[in-house]
Amino acid sequence: MRNILVIGAGRSASNLITYLIGKSESENLHVIIGDLSLENAQEHVKNHKNATAIRLDIFKEEERQKAIKNADIVISMLPARFHIEVAKDCVTFGKHMVTASYISDDMKALDEAVKAKGLVFMNEIGLDPGIDHMSAKQVIDRIQDKGGEMILFESFCGGLVAPESDTNLWNYKFTWNPRNVVLAGQGGVAQFIQEGQYKYIPYNRLFRRTEFLEVEGYGKFEAYANRNSLSYRSIYGIDDIPTMYRGTVRRVGYSRAWNMFVQLGMTDDSYILENSENMSYKDFVNAFLPYHPTNTVRLKMRHELKVDQDDVMWAKLLELDIFNADKKVGLKNATPAKILQKILEEKWTLAPEDKDMIVMYHKFGYILNGEKKQIDSKMVILGDDQTFTAMSKTVGLPVAIATLAILNGKIKTPGVQLPIRKEVYNPILKELEEYGIVFKETKMPYIGYNPDEI
Amino acid sequence: MRNILVIGAGRSASNLITYLIGKSESENLHVIIGDLSLENAQEHVKNHKNATAIRLDIFKEEERQKAIKNADIVISMLPARFHIEVAKDCVTFGKHMVTASYISDDMKALDEAVKAKGLVFMNEIGLDPGIDHMSAKQVIDRIQDKGGEMILFESFCGGLVAPESDTNLWNYKFTWNPRNVVLAGQGGVAQFIQEGQYKYIPYNRLFRRTEFLEVEGYGKFEAYANRNSLSYRSIYGIDDIPTMYRGTVRRVGYSRAWNMFVQLGMTDDSYILENSENMSYKDFVNAFLPYHPTNTVRLKMRHELKVDQDDVMWAKLLELDIFNADKKVGLKNATPAKILQKILEEKWTLAPEDKDMIVMYHKFGYILNGEKKQIDSKMVILGDDQTFTAMSKTVGLPVAIATLAILNGKIKTPGVQLPIRKEVYNPILKELEEYGIVFKETKMPYIGYNPDEI
Numbered sequence: 001m002r003n004i005l006v007i008g009a010g011r012s013a014s015n016l017i018t019y020l021i022g023k024s025e026s027e028n029l030h031v032i033i034g035d036l037s038l039e040n041a042q043e044h045v046k047n048h049k050n051a052t053a054i055r056l057d058i059f060k061e062e063e064r065q066k067a068i069k070n071a072d073i074v075i076s077m078l079p080a081r082f083h084i085e086v087a088k089d090c091v092t093f094g095k096h097m098v099t100a101s102y103i104s105d106d107m108k109a110l111d112e113a114v115k116a117k118g119l120v121f122m123n124e125i126g127l128d129p130g131i132d133h134m135s136a137k138q139v140i141d142r143i144q145d146k147g148g149e150m151i152l153f154e155s156f157c158g159g160l161v162a163p164e165s166d167t168n169l170w171n172y173k174f175t176w177n178p179r180n181v182v183l184a185g186q187g188g189v190a191q192f193i194q195e196g197q198y199k200y201i202p203y204n205r206l207f208r209r210t211e212f213l214e215v216e217g218y219g220k221f222e223a224y225a226n227r228n229s230l231s232y233r234s235i236y237g238i239d240d241i242p243t244m245y246r247g248t249v250r251r252v253g254y255s256r257a258w259n260m261f262v263q264l265g266m267t268d269d270s271y272i273l274e275n276s277e278n279m280s281y282k283d284f285v286n287a288f289l290p291y292h293p294t295n296t297v298r299l300k301m302r303h304e305l306k307v308d309q310d311d312v313m314w315a316k317l318l319e320l321d322i323f324n325a326d327k328k329v330g331l332k333n334a335t336p337a338k339i340l341q342k343i344l345e346e347k348w349t350l351a352p353e354d355k356d357m358i359v360m361y362h363k364f365g366y367i368l369n370g371e372k373k374q375i376d377s378k379m380v381i382l383g384d385d386q387t388f389t390a391m392s393k394t395v396g397l398p399v400a401i402a403t404l405a406i407l408n409g410k411i412k413t414p415g416v417q418l419p420i421r422k423e424v425y426n427p428i429l430k431e432l433e434e435y436g437i438v439f440k441e442t443k444m445p446y447i448g449y450n451p452d453e454i
Numbered sequence: 455m456r457n458i459l460v461i462g463a464g465r466s467a468s469n470l471i472t473y474l475i476g477k478s479e480s481e482n483l484h485v486i487i488g489d490l491s492l493e494n495a496q497e498h499v500k501n502h503k504n505a506t507a508i509r510l511d512i513f514k515e516e517e518r519q520k521a522i523k524n525a526d527i528v529i530s531m532l533p534a535r536f537h538i539e540v541a542k543d544c545v546t547f548g549k550h551m552v553t554a555s556y557i558s559d560d561m562k563a564l565d566e567a568v569k570a571k572g573l574v575f576m577n578e579i580g581l582d583p584g585i586d587h588m589s590a591k592q593v594i595d596r597i598q599d600k601g602g603e604m605i606l607f608e609s610f611c612g613g614l615v616a617p618e619s620d621t622n623l624w625n626y627k628f629t630w631n632p633r634n635v636v637l638a639g640q641g642g643v644a645q646f647i648q649e650g651q652y653k654y655i656p657y658n659r660l661f662r663r664t665e666f667l668e669v670e671g672y673g674k675f676e677a678y679a680n681r682n683s684l685s686y687r688s689i690y691g692i693d694d695i696p697t698m699y700r701g702t703v704r705r706v707g708y709s710r711a712w713n714m715f716v717q718l719g720m721t722d723d724s725y726i727l728e729n730s731e732n733m734s735y736k737d738f739v740n741a742f743l744p745y746h747p748t749n750t751v752r753l754k755m756r757h758e759l760k761v762d763q764d765d766v767m768w769a770k771l772l773e774l775d776i777f778n779a780d781k782k783v784g785l786k787n788a789t790p791a792k793i794l795q796k797i798l799e800e801k802w803t804l805a806p807e808d809k810d811m812i813v814m815y816h817k818f819g820y821i822l823n824g825e826k827k828q829i830d831s832k833m834v835i836l837g838d839d840q841t842f843t844a845m846s847k848t849v850g851l852p853v854a855i856a857t858l859a860i861l862n863g864k865i866k867t868p869g870v871q872l873p874i875r876k877e878v879y880n881p882i883l884k885e886l887e888e889y890g891i892v893f894k895e896t897k898m899p900y901i902g903y904n905p906d907e908i
Contacts, residue, residue: 188724188725189719189722189724189725191725194745195745195747197740197741198728198729198741199741199742199743200719200722200725200727200741200742200790201742202717202719202722202742203658205717205718205719230728262658263656263658263659264659265643265655265656265658270643271642271643271645273654287652287653287654288653288654288655288656289653290653291648291649291651291653304659336654
């Protein structure tokens, strides 16, 4: 029996754990699921003989180390900032480790120690980061192996609501951490390169500088730029590529409406509003509008944001009940972002029967034999239900497959790494296809960037 | 002979030093001027027998302590962040200290030690902070002493260019630290209270939410909100006042045009632009605009910022030569803010014959004997030349007067303090009048906030 310790049994771990338990017989696995809530962990185990639920508080060193010592490999599904203590123990006790998070500086610093012990610490092997890396690098490697030269890479990904559950004017519901959605774009200027020109978009323009995308059968989408697209050039081995852009996908119209909150300052998480607890929703809006003794909050809002009478953006605001003078915020010492999150959660939480959807879209431009060409590669994944969501599938399955591959010695290059080598991405992408995680490629003449208006 | 050590002999120290040297005979003073540049210090001394110039590097402990030991009182005209080492030495060696800077947390922490030694550490005694505190508190105390209840306090201050030197379309030149002008408004949300309603303005709206002011003989001005107006309520003893607002004064139209830079992201000081050194001014602008193979930077700029063909904002941009494709930025690893500052300094630096101007404007609303009343109090100070600027007068004279008053035991309450007590502000404001620093008060019925549109 090989022991796999999964730390963190949230919703996004459903497919991961189901996969591992499903393989437990044939692969001789025992899956230990550790969570702060024993009930959470038990729900995943469902009394399977090859699985054990334990209560695990990672901040209790002894408890944590005991669980890690007992494992052959450790999967951390914790929030990214909590990985490092687990990682250090994995080095100490000589255990492999897998996460779906970006490699932090702390994690990177362990690389030498991890290599010295011959361990594999596989990170960024969820959806985004994860499937994006693997699916992109596979096509880039293919093009380069043929002698092609990459001239454009654009990559878009978004967690959305499935069309059948898409019931509000924003065409959006929270399918992962709402706080991250409210704070999206605040981590620094968005920077990328287009046709050799470096471009920078500040937060206050980010949601108005969207691009449009079309996915056959699913209609139109839009994308706003992710923080730093430039660092991916060296990771993907395309350092001199003239166009490199990464973006977050939303349904058309979402970003322009979201920008209203940005402009007013409602997404700010850096200060506390006076008397936030007793504010009404209307008071909250009014705090960001000029004082006037008689003009209504609604008219001031329309004027401040230049929202015409017949603009659907207004209906989007009304749908959120944001002008309600009777509903109280009810949060003590809250930042604007916290209050906005609360207001949105009332309207954007998935209903029990709702399904989510993942959209990923890559564009590859290249020159092969003197000819400019383009490949568009698209993936849409729908959730089955609220347990086996598209998010859980696309995050959990690559983690699970990688874990087993490491255990079985198929992924063996040691070090702190992400899945950009063929030995890693080829078998994983192949197995993911069995679970419906498939990219559809279209070859076309090179369109390039912003071509229609030349 | 009483020794006064003045540390930092920049331009804003001219009036300060001239005042002290002028009083040196009658008051038995010796003025020691210490600066990193001995030439700077000597320029102020002009071979006067009661003044000595020394080269002083405050980061050399021995040098610094020797100079402080030798003084009876120390004036620090250094940038605010450098006061603290001087202050600690003043405590150690039992010397009084005067600064024109806001009291930092570090400085505040010395209060007990300063009191224990019976020392006076007078801070915030320049212009803003300084004359603003004194002139405001004098009127507030007068109103409250008569039994009046304060219901409104608004205070505006700005360092501008004198009308006779006002030669550009922005009606602005740098009369103090250009970097602070470029970064203005970035220190956190602007917060204030109007008629009992707390209001918050994010950076991206700050320069579009201006108020207008009129000063007889000088025409119209505008003001944008300062960072945190609320903290002044307790300092001024008007905790429950329903309207409290502080703002920075500019000529009308400046803020709306400045907002173009804010919107594009050109005032950001948090990241470095790729290859900044070799960018042209036009490249710099283009970095914040969408890529297009053929459209001009100018048209993209007009479209992005919605600047109409006949809008004077466009002429303001042209005046800065910001679309020049031949001028190179020439700054290595520069942030957008650094580059913008360079571009502005080429156009906004005072010419040798230029004069500056200080505008301060307070509004006091109060209820006395059941009647609502208002006092507007205004001050305009013009510079004499580039040495005796309005900034140097209004910053340096209160510092100098306070220093002498402390030396002479007229200001004697010990501790780390700011000039809000009568014993301090009354004699200083009185003496400032001799130097033309005079407020003109107008009494009127209470107008209150935003009254025209009710």
